[in-house]
Amino acid sequence: MNAQEPGLPRSRQANERLHALVPGGAHTYAKGDDQYPQDLAPVISHGSGAHVWDVDGNRYIEYGSGLRSVSLGHAHPRVTEAVRRQLDRGSNFVRPSVVEVEAAERFLATVPTADMVKFAKNGSDATTAAVRLARAATGRPRVAVCADHPFFSVDDWFIGTTPMSAGVPAQTGRLTVAFPYGDLAATEEVLTRYRDEVACLVLEPATHTEPPPGYLAGLRALADRYGCVLVFDEMITGFRWSEAGAQGLYGVVPDLSTFGKALGNGFAVSALAGRRELMERGGLRHPDERVFLLSTTHGAETHALAAAMAVQATYAEEGVTARLHALGERLAAGVREAAAGMGVGDHVVVRGRASNLVFATLDENRRPSQEYRTLFLRRLLAGGVLAPSFVVSSALTEADVDRTVDVVAQACAVYRKALDAADPTPWMGGRAVKPVFRRLA
Structure with a gap:
């Protein structure tokens, strides 16, 4: 994806088709395009491990996979093989x-x-x-x-x-x-x-x-x-x-x-x-x-229960929880260092247990800001990082995490400009992202 001019024409078309057929344009409110910057809500084609591709052909390092459900990475071979075996036996x-x-x-x-x-x-x-x-x-x-x-x-x-x-x-x-x-x-x-x-x-x-x-x-x-x-x-x-x-x-x-x-x-x-x-x-x-x-x-259904058993076996035998924590600790340290280095360490804040990291985007008065979140998400997407949170999967590599930190640093440089101007609007590219729970659409 071009970091200066991100564009998702096929995703925009797919989002319009979704809204015409599905209330809210998604089957989970947290996946709605109102949660993303205007015209920058990618529609996913497929995923493998810690990466996903949108219908426009862009590849992203993904966090918060499946709203925290895909902790082993997409199409995990041990899980998919267990599912395939059961599908052949009836579900x-x-x-x-x-x-x-x-x-x-x-x-x-x-x-x-x-x-x-x-x-x-x-x-x-x-x-x-x-x-x-x-x-x-x-x-x-x-x-x-x-x-x-x-x-x-x-x-x-x-x-x-x-x-x-x-x-x-x-x-x-x-x-x-x-x-x-x-x-x-x-x-x-x-x-x-x-x-x-x-x-x-x-x-x-x-x-x-x-x-x-x-x-x-x-x-x-x-x-x-x-x-x-x-x-x-x-x-x-x-x-x-x-x-x-x-x-x-x-x-x-x-x-x-x-x-x-x-x-x-x-x-x-x-x-x-x-x-x-x-x-x-x-x-x-x-x-x-x-x-x-x-x-x-x-x-x-037998295939879903087979998936659950394969997940539990993988966690126990491969030390997945420890890996999630190690990856999260590396990511948190890198993001905090990048934010501090760009002078926004008090405004881009990483919180939570290492295996379940979220981030807060604070304005010039250090109050939570949907406008600054919009700016931040936009720059992450431009750098090939899809991150409504920083929740890791075990499929991430250290190189993925380090690349994410580089993109965060670039986003923080823009964030600093917006703070200096006390106005993120020029860097938002449109309306602000919305909270899920709100009375009016």
């Missing part, structure tokens, strides 16, 4: 496949803090099932979610709390209350205010910040004291923090947890896991009222 039957018990055994060996597991196709269904199970087990209506975490489910109990709550009855949204991450006293205040009403505490155990010392153990104690279910959303932390998730790394066991994303390396598979006495409420071997937990036609 879906009228009764459970033997692959289902093999996948469950493999998952529970990988995440030994859980007693039972049920597979599904997406994280929203798994997390909503956890909420339903907690409500059934406790007989309580309210859900307490961590206010500092951006997304838990497409379902009404969560979406009703966001700026995109159109279509959700107000009374549904009012049943979900919020607590702040890292603040046990504030969480206990919520549990006290809604005493005997909160069915569960739902949170990501870690995100761009590490949990404060004793915090997760403190939440565990609060859940026990107030009789509610502790739910860890491990969609992101699963495998990236450790093969057993954040619960395995930090040694705090939730009642229920949900996994997805990296579990299938891009294939559609998620999991709800947890304590037997809770999970069995969705089964057939208990005396209580039945819970409609998860029941999906495609939830146990």
